[in-house]
Amino acid sequence: VSTQRLDLRRRAADRAVELSLDVPSALEYVGPAVELIASSCTSGVLSPRRVAFNLRTALAEALTNAIAYGNRQNPDRVVRVRVEETATAVRVHVVDEGSGFDPSRIPDPPAARKPGPGERPRLVRAAPPRGRRGLQ
Amino acid sequence: MSFSLQKDKRGVVVVGVDGQLIVGNRQELKQRVLDALEGGGRRFVVDFTRTGYIDSSGLGVLVSLSKKIREQGGELRLAGLNEDLQTLFELTKLDTLFAIARTPEEALADF
Numbered sequence: 518v519s520t521q522r523l524d525l526r527r528r529a530a531d532r533a534v535e536l537s538l539d540v541p542s543a544l545e546y547v548g549p550a551v552e553l554i555a556s557s558c559t560s561g562v563l564s565p566r567r568v569a570f571n572l573r574t575a576l577a578e579a580l581t582n583a584i585a586y587g588n589r590q591n592p593d594r595v596v597r598v599r600v601e602e603t604a605t606a607v608r609v610h611v612v613d614e615g616s617g618f619d620p621s622r623i624p625d626p627p628a629a630r631k632p633g634p635g636e637r638p639r640l641v642r643a644a645p646p647r648g649r650r651g652l653q
Numbered sequence: 654m655s656f657s658l659q660k661d662k663r664g665v666v667v668v669g670v671d672g673q674l675i676v677g678n679r680q681e682l683k684q685r686v687l688d689a690l691e692g693g694g695r696r697f698v699v700d701f702t703r704t705g706y707i708d709s710s711g712l713g714v715l716v717s718l719s720k721k722i723r724e725q726g727g728e729l730r731l732a733g734l735n736e737d738l739q740t741l742f743e744l745t746k747l748d749t750l751f752a753i754a755r756t757p758e759e760a761l762a763d764f
Contacts, residue, residue, distance in 0.1 A: 547677050
């Protein structure tokens with residue numbers, strides 16, 4: 518996939534760095550977008566191992582959900598990713614242009630019962646509850 | 654190239670996954686393994702030695718392939734998982750579904 522449509526913006530502000538990226542609503546952009554963001558997280562607050570696995574995995578899952586279930590792969594919509602790197606944390610916001618949902622009405626499978634093979638603990642929490650969806 | 658397929662002298666197909674197995678490339682892996690299955694391959698080892706991360710759709714395609722291969726009387730084994738990937742398979746309980754070897758060589762040894 519061409520990455521020409523991926524334009525990462527970087528802004529430094531008061532001991533924090535903010536990265537912004539608009540991702541087209543097509544699943545083939547997930548990998549390139551993850552690589553672009555992860556390779557730009559250079560503050561050191563996350564170890565190379567955490568960036569290599571945890572950050573990439575979380576980003577890939579959140580982006581896939583936003584593209585597939587939020588924007589329904591509608592080419593007229595984008596997913597906006599914003600990454601805040603501070604001295605102590607990396608906070609990732611993934612926002613789609615879907616109709617949103619109420620996360621309090623979605624049961625947490627691991628809390629309700631023991632997960633079976635292939636099911637995984639919930640990794641990301643949806644917020645805010647109305648309108649667009651953000652994932653942290 | 655995300656994937657490499659090589660058949661050893663005994664006909665075991667070793668599939669190397671370079672970088673990641675995610676929503677964007679899972680179909681390519683699935684098609685290439687199914688083509689090898691169609692071509693008579695029955696024993697498969699997926700080598701994750703050079704793999705950084707796998708998302709849930711990547712896990713899903715492994716489960717799907719394992720089922721299809723079993724239906725044909727074959728087996729899919731996994732090898733070369735790093736510590737984080739090993740934890741991923743344990744958390745999802747997929748370590749109970751697959752035979753997982755430490756290295757591809759170990760996976761091939763008694764296949």
